[in-house]
Amino acid sequence: MARTDEGGCCAGEGEPTPGLSRRAMLRTAALGAGAMAAGGVLALPGAAYAAPVIYNPFTAYPITDTWEGHLARGSLGGIDFGMPVGTRLPACGAGTVQNTPYNGSGGHTVTIYHADGYRSQYLHLSQFLLANGTYVEAGTIVGLSGGAAGAPGSGSSTGPHVHWHMIDPAGNRISPLVYIAQHPGGVSPRQVYEAASNNAWRALPVSGSAGAVTGSAVAPIALGTTKILYTLNGGRIFEAASNAGWQNLWTGVTGAQGTALAALNLDGVKLIYSVVDGYVHEAASNNAWRNLNSGIGGVGSSSISVIQLDGIKYVYSIVGGYVHEASSANAWRNLNTGIPASAVAAITLGSTKIIYTVNGGSVYEAASNAGWQNLWTGISGVSDGTLAAMNVGGVKHIYTSAGGYVHEAASNNAWRNLNSGVGGATVAVLTVGGVKLIYSA
Numbered sequence: 001m002a003r004t005d006e007g008g009c010c011a012g013e014g015e016p017t018p019g020l021s022r023r024a025m026l027r028t029a030a031l032g033a034g035a036m037a038a039g040g041v042l043a044l045p046g047a048a049y050a051a052p053v054i055y056n057p058f059t060a061y062p063i064t065d066t067w068e069g070h071l072a073r074g075s076l077g078g079i080d081f082g083m084p085v086g087t088r089l090p091a092c093g094a095g096t097v098q099n100t101p102y103n104g105s106g107g108h109t110v111t112i113y114h115a116d117g118y119r120s121q122y123l124h125l126s127q128f129l130l131a132n133g134t135y136v137e138a139g140t141i142v143g144l145s146g147g148a149a150g151a152p153g154s155g156s157s158t159g160p161h162v163h164w165h166m167i168d169p170a171g172n173r174i175s176p177l178v179y180i181a182q183h184p185g186g187v188s189p190r191q192v193y194e195a196a197s198n199n200a201w202r203a204l205p206v207s208g209s210a211g212a213v214t215g216s217a218v219a220p221i222a223l224g225t226t227k228i229l230y231t232l233n234g235g236r237i238f239e240a241a242s243n244a245g246w247q248n249l250w251t252g253v254t255g256a257q258g259t260a261l262a263a264l265n266l267d268g269v270k271l272i273y274s275v276v277d278g279y280v281h282e283a284a285s286n287n288a289w290r291n292l293n294s295g296i297g298g299v300g301s302s303s304i305s306v307i308q309l310d311g312i313k314y315v316y317s318i319v320g321g322y323v324h325e326a327s328s329a330n331a332w333r334n335l336n337t338g339i340p341a342s343a344v345a346a347i348t349l350g351s352t353k354i355i356y357t358v359n360g361g362s363v364y365e366a367a368s369n370a371g372w373q374n375l376w377t378g379i380s381g382v383s384d385g386t387l388a389a390m391n392v393g394g395v396k397h398i399y400t401s402a403g404g405y406v407h408e409a410a411s412n413n414a415w416r417n418l419n420s421g422v423g424g425a426t427v428a429v430l431t432v433g434g435v436k437l438i439y440s441a
Helices: 007-009 022-031 067-072 175-183
Strands: 064-065 079-082 089-090 095-100 110-112 117-128 141-145 161-167 193-196 217-223 226-233 236-243 249-254 262-267 269-276 279-284 292-296 299-307 311-317 322-327 336-339 343-349 354-359 362-367 375-380 387-392 395-402 405-410 418-423 427-432 435-440
Touching: 007 387, 067 079, 067 117, 079 110, 095 117, 110 141, 110 193, 161 175, 175 217, 193 418, 217 262, 217 269, 217 427, 217 435, 226 262, 226 269, 236 269, 249 262, 249 269, 262 311, 269 311, 279 299, 292 311, 292 322, 299 354, 311 343, 322 354, 336 354, 336 362, 343 387, 354 387, 354 395, 362 395, 375 395, 375 405, 387 427, 395 435, 405 435
Parallel strands: 299 343
Antiparallel strands: 064 079, 079 161, 089 141, 095 110, 110 117, 117 141, 117 161, 193 435, 217 226, 226 236, 236 249, 262 269, 269 279, 279 292, 299 311, 311 322, 322 336, 343 354, 354 362, 362 375, 387 395, 395 405, 405 418, 427 435
């Protein structure tokens, strides 16, 4: 591909003037008029900024121009990923969208305003898909790539690609890949540990002949007495089984994003679910793990859950901050339950489907036979990104991460939250032979 992003685009002219987020305006009101610098840009000397969780949604595409290559020719920096015109562009993190048409040499530009002053920008788009001010989760599609020389929206680009860079709270352009390496935020793969209730939750590393099993997300199932783990690592999904010494094998399923992963044993067929470009995909062991788009779109890549009831598969995902349900019996038509959440887990209790959600650090329960009425369990202070649940002999159990440890709460103890002593930022659970198993990373 010919060199792209010459001249003004990557020398700073492709960056739109930043607007003020609602958070920034509220902070300004609290600090007084003296917090505003000339030109209306918020000035907060010495302010402490949180680091939003960012992932690389373009791992399936080649880098056609590096950050260093941009700097070498006088650019402020960026990374080019080669891809056909019209490729769907997932948000690299949660935030609010601003579209800037014909943004100088950057062409059509999407800016995603993340938490506490960080921004991400995609340049040379062929089409915007969302209105200004739309809040998106990581993985939501924000536009279509472009870059064809001379095409509307391409700016100075001379070949199809997307240019990606980030901007820090001080206004400096920074490399997204360096940022991700420095702020893994639960997305960086870590070794998986197993802890069982019958050994006082003593956590043991899951290792095999091929080395440690690692992942940024974990989904377990049982196949008879064999425990099987699916992990997400570098956009690829791997399988490891206890009866093979946890030897890690690549399933061939790729393109998976974020930390969203779920698995199900349906009559001996192993099923895995992941998020790819904002859509939920299904892959099954009986079709050689061929990855299929379920058509469930707009999904954030942070949390999904799957259950089966009477042979029907149900998928729960987060779309626009709300839990949606889709089932194989209705051709995966996605329906909004009306339950707000940042993470979701699902179980069945008889013929009732039950979902557990995290909203603002609190855990809620909603049941299909109560019209999905949302009820607070009394559990709070938990991580917004991870949640697991299971039905053990009719007792409902939920597992969360709080303060770096996995906690357990059960319906038969009035949801009293207990620290299992198992460390981890991600959690998944399984029951085999009446023994409760926690998997964490």
